[in-house]
Amino acid sequence: MDVEIQINNSPNANARFLNWSPTRCRIRITNPAGAQGQGQPPIRISARTTANSGSVVFRSGTTGAFAASLQLRVPVNGNWVSFFAAGQFGRPSVSLNDVAIQAKHGNGNQVIGSTPCTVRIRKNANNLTPAERDRFIAAFAQLNNQGLGRFADFRDMHTNVSSPQAHGAPGFLPWHRAYLLDLERELQAIDPSVALHYWRFDQGSPNIFKRDFLGESDNVGTVFFSATNPLQFWKTDGVTGINRRPFFNTNNPTGVRTEAQTLALGTNYTNFRTMEGNPHGSAHTSFGGSISSIGTAARDPLFFLLHCNVDRLWAKWQRNNNRFNPAVAASFDSGAWPIGHNLVDTMWPWNGITGPPRPPTAPGGTMAPSPVVTAPGLSPRVRDSLDFQGKINAAACMGFDYDDVPFS
Amino acid sequence: MTTKKRKAAAKKKSPAKRSPRAAFAVATNEKKSTAERAKAFAEAPLATIASDQSLQASLSVLRDREQPIKVRLAALQSLQAATFSVIEFEPYREDYFATLRELVDDPDAELRQRVLGILAREKDGYVQKRLLEGLQDTSKALVPPEKALQLLSYDVHADAYPVAREIVNAPPNPEAKREALRLLSADANSAPVFEKLMRDKNEDRDIRQISAAALQSVKPKRFQEQARELLLDDKEYDDIQATALTALEQFGDEKAVAKDQKLMDRVDELGKGKSAKVKKTAKRFMTRYGSEK
Numbered sequence: 163m164d165v166e167i168q169i170n171n172s173p174n175a176n177a178r179f180l181n182w183s184p185t186r187c188r189i190r191i192t193n194p195a196g197a198q199g200q201g202q203p204p205i206r207i208s209a210r211t212t213a214n215s216g217s218v219v220f221r222s223g224t225t226g227a228f229a230a231s232l233q234l235r236v237p238v239n240g241n242w243v244s245f246f247a248a249g250q251f252g253r254p255s256v257s258l259n260d261v262a263i264q265a266k267h268g269n270g271n272q273v274i275g276s277t278p279c280t281v282r283i284r285k286n287a288n289n290l291t292p293a294e295r296d297r298f299i300a301a302f303a304q305l306n307n308q309g310l311g312r313f314a315d316f317r318d319m320h321t322n323v324s325s326p327q328a329h330g331a332p333g334f335l336p337w338h339r340a341y342l343l344d345l346e347r348e349l350q351a352i353d354p355s356v357a358l359h360y361w362r363f364d365q366g367s368p369n370i371f372k373r374d375f376l377g378e379s380d381n382v383g384t385v386f387f388s389a390t391n392p393l394q395f396w397k398t399d400g401v402t403g404i405n406r407r408p409f410f411n412t413n414n415p416t417g418v419r420t421e422a423q424t425l426a427l428g429t430n431y432t433n434f435r436t437m438e439g440n441p442h443g444s445a446h447t448s449f450g451g452s453i454s455s456i457g458t459a460a461r462d463p464l465f466f467l468l469h470c471n472v473d474r475l476w477a478k479w480q481r482n483n484n485r486f487n488p489a490v491a492a493s494f495d496s497g498a499w500p501i502g503h504n505l506v507d508t509m510w511p512w513n514g515i516t517g518p519p520r521p522p523t524a525p526g527g528t529m530a531p532s533p534v535v536t537a538p539g540l541s542p543r544v545r546d547s548l549d550f551q552g553k554i555n556a557a558a559c560m561g562f563d564y565d566d567v568p569f570s
Numbered sequence: 571m572t573t574k575k576r577k578a579a580a581k582k583k584s585p586a587k588r589s590p591r592a593a594f595a596v597a598t599n600e601k602k603s604t605a606e607r608a609k610a611f612a613e614a615p616l617a618t619i620a621s622d623q624s625l626q627a628s629l630s631v632l633r634d635r636e637q638p639i640k641v642r643l644a645a646l647q648s649l650q651a652a653t654f655s656v657i658e659f660e661p662y663r664e665d666y667f668a669t670l671r672e673l674v675d676d677p678d679a680e681l682r683q684r685v686l687g688i689l690a691r692e693k694d695g696y697v698q699k700r701l702l703e704g705l706q707d708t709s710k711a712l713v714p715p716e717k718a719l720q721l722l723s724y725d726v727h728a729d730a731y732p733v734a735r736e737i738v739n740a741p742p743n744p745e746a747k748r749e750a751l752r753l754l755s756a757d758a759n760s761a762p763v764f765e766k767l768m769r770d771k772n773e774d775r776d777i778r779q780i781s782a783a784a785l786q787s788v789k790p791k792r793f794q795e796q797a798r799e800l801l802l803d804d805k806e807y808d809d810i811q812a813t814a815l816t817a818l819e820q821f822g823d824e825k826a827v828a829k830d831q832k833l834m835d836r837v838d839e840l841g842k843g844k845s846a847k848v849k850k851t852a853k854r855f856m857t858r859y860g861s862e863k
Contacts, residue, residue, distance in 0.1 A: 303820055308783075308786060308821060309787060325656040326657055329655060329656040330655040330656040330658045330659065331657050382716050382720060383717075383720065384720065384748070384749065388809075388812075388847065389808075389810070389816065389847055390850050390851050392819075394779060394816070395783045395786060395787070397755070399726070400726055401755055401756060402755035402783045402787055403752050403755075403783075405723075417647075436616065438654065438655050439614065439616035439655060440613065440615055440616075440651065442654065443615050443616075443655065444647075446651065446654060447648075447651040450683075450687050452691070452724075454687070454688070454691075455653070455688060455691040455692065456654055457691060458691045458724065500657060
């Protein structure tokens, strides 16, 4: 007997990515040899893993607990049977297709079908394996392509002119969530194994500030890279290189709110979003160089790891306080805010709207599409950023997760 | 609870639990220790722009040369963090930047450098003029030449190129030469300089590396030819060869590289050599172009 397993109900290899949220999958018998007369033979689904690989768990419907294996009855007539798969929390992938969903007949050991997949999760950048780190920086370097690549659009989205769209009001966190997702999808178009990882600015991160990763700064604030690091060719605004000078010990940062302090800012979004000042602003200005000014911050790739941590804190706060539903008042700061900061507003630049009160140009076009999920759409609204795991509405799942923020 | 107990409880309260207003009161209180004030400024950046009065108090600390420098730097860092809350900061923006312009001649070198950095990133014409003047006449220099060049590179104008070229030819120190090359990296006319420095085995490695990156950026075809020569040279340094391989692997012209059998054979050989960094890049190169593809 042979079976076919599809992840995200798609035959497309680019759709074989999981995170902690449940993903629709399906299985069908393609060769019923050996199962004739059984009608709906029992098939056991499980994950094929190795010691350090990602791992997957399963359930048959939209609710209930996940388990390491799942028994299904699959008809011999070739009809599909649905099930749900999710990355096993704590077991993200370390490389592309390092785990597979496999099927066995009944209690037998013979694998009758298998589909490789990746549990693609945003991780603490300080803890990446050398191979993960190298793929991550290579994707960034290629996106930049010595100043000639698509990265220029992302640099142009975050400037002094455009900053009121994204800062100083409730849309700060939703806008940056969309911005990071757009960039992450572009990185994944270069290397699908890559996720956008985060810099824990309240913890020592010695591995990040090394020549093999985001570089080592000298007293002038020039960042140095190893000869094997493609970021040595990083170029923005016509100038090669990165300027960044830490005002703190990168092994032991002080002066920014810790994660615990940030999560304790309050259970209402109105209170929580004051984190825009500290730790967010404080993390930016814990350096000299590009990253410490709003108009130049996006010239430094570290900016995206810093903001990924800001977004992780929001995700964690959302989970702690169940603040995924835009209809719940405490999930957002509703009021008469400037355009781009209200739940119903579309977000620039993905909406393509230019001219006052929006900026004069809208670089980059619509949100990069994903082969895995449809949310938040090509022109997301502020409200589309809240339910990122699809807890309220499965279709709202944005296709990313953090290594320390589970689904349930 | 008695007043005494309440006071004791308040004393035990973590600093993070105090209100931004309370933190700001400590930050601006000259009777408090330097460490307490600096920490309080760092704690609540948005408190510096809670009102016009708060802003003026913060700017006053920043301007005051009698204040401990640690407190002044903390005030600057906190105000700069508040600039990220653009909408809330907007009413205070003009005052803030006017104050920073007053500080470009501050006697404290660290404060001066940070202020110049903030203004240079805002493309402040006055600061650009002062930095350029300092490069042309060292008696007017606000910061060392390498820092001035770096700050000018936030808004590259062709009028900075002549002085950068002069510094490349007669550098006051290696750092200044490096920063001058970086500033020139957008200037296609400087390609011959990049090429010469990239190939010069007597040059500092950092200079060769930045020259290679600059040449790759302005004349990629020429860079590819030069990188090939570097790789074929068995007396070339490992790190320069690794840089050349990294560039070709990441950004090379796939068609031209893949049909260059002599280069492919050489990279294959380098992949079996002793240098870990060359081996690593050679392996990546062969994965993209060669038999390991």
